[in-house]
Amino acid sequence: MSGASLGFAAVSLLKSKGFGQPDVAVILGSGLGELANRLEQPLICRYDDIPGFARSTVVGHAGQLVQGYLQGKKVLAMQGRFHYYEGHRQQQIAHAVRVMKRLGAPRLIVTNAAGGINRDFSVGDLMLITDHINMTGGNPLIGRNDDKLGPRFPDMSQAYSRRLMAVADEAGRSLGSVLRRGVYMAVSGPSFEPPAEIECYGRLGADAVGMSTVPEVIAAVHCGMEVLGISCITNVAAGLGEEKLNHEEVIEVTRKVRADFEALVTRIITNLDQGGE
Numbered sequence: 204m205s206g207a208s209l210g211f212a213a214v215s216l217l218k219s220k221g222f223g224q225p226d227v228a229v230i231l232g233s234g235l236g237e238l239a240n241r242l243e244q245p246l247i248c249r250y251d252d253i254p255g256f257a258r259s260t261v262v263g264h265a266g267q268l269v270q271g272y273l274q275g276k277k278v279l280a281m282q283g284r285f286h287y288y289e290g291h292r293q294q295q296i297a298h299a300v301r302v303m304k305r306l307g308a309p310r311l312i313v314t315n316a317a318g319g320i321n322r323d324f325s326v327g328d329l330m331l332i333t334d335h336i337n338m339t340g341g342n343p344l345i346g347r348n349d350d351k352l353g354p355r356f357p358d359m360s361q362a363y364s365r366r367l368m369a370v371a372d373e374a375g376r377s378l379g380s381v382l383r384r385g386v387y388m389a390v391s392g393p394s395f396e397p398p399a400e401i402e403c404y405g406r407l408g409a410d411a412v413g414m415s416t417v418p419e420v421i422a423a424v425h426c427g428m429e430v431l432g433i434s435c436i437t438n439v440a441a442g443l444g445e446e447k448l449n450h451e452e453v454i455e456v457t458r459k460v461r462a463d464f465e466a467l468v469t470r471i472i473t474n475l476d477q478g479g480e
Contacts, residue, residue: 233315297421367430
């Protein structure tokens, strides 16, 4: 089946199960999936059952689509994401975003766990993504363009919504939290970056580094979604600290900040329609 055919098949299946017309879509990164368990009146569909969806194989990713209500807003959440390093094509990663758009989601909040490059950041900080650098070696828009989704050459100059960042800042202030802002660099993974690469990325302007998010954001902007990105700084990147890096540390830090993260995202979703450019 073509990408468009898989998209329509996925949307048809999900609509038959009651999914559709969410106020916002959310992609929950490593260790951050517990937010989906707070949704009221949940509908759940395993990725394995959705045409064109890949299988999420990473610890901390439940691998299911959940729709429900949070503070009166209808939320469509990916409880776990797909990664380039798992062997999934970036076009397949984009497929999930396009399905959420076809289900009616006008906005996307994308979250991730990231390594801190900016020396002013601390483990446990939450960072609003102001821009990104794509070092994955791929792009989800490579191949034939579907003009019904978006233009051949989409503008990425404001990929991350200034309006939603203002909403997030206000949400943080109301909770007594200070949100960092910075540039997120995406690499292919799955190996953690060596110190020489981290030094290079810092010189290029990156504040945090991870192995996800950018393919989804490119696909979302291409199809006209308003995007907010949030990184949880789970470790100090290689060469900036003494500790060896491992995925277990990433999951442990996200557990510790889960309450703050969930409170922030809940407040953002509550206030989605406030603010202006």
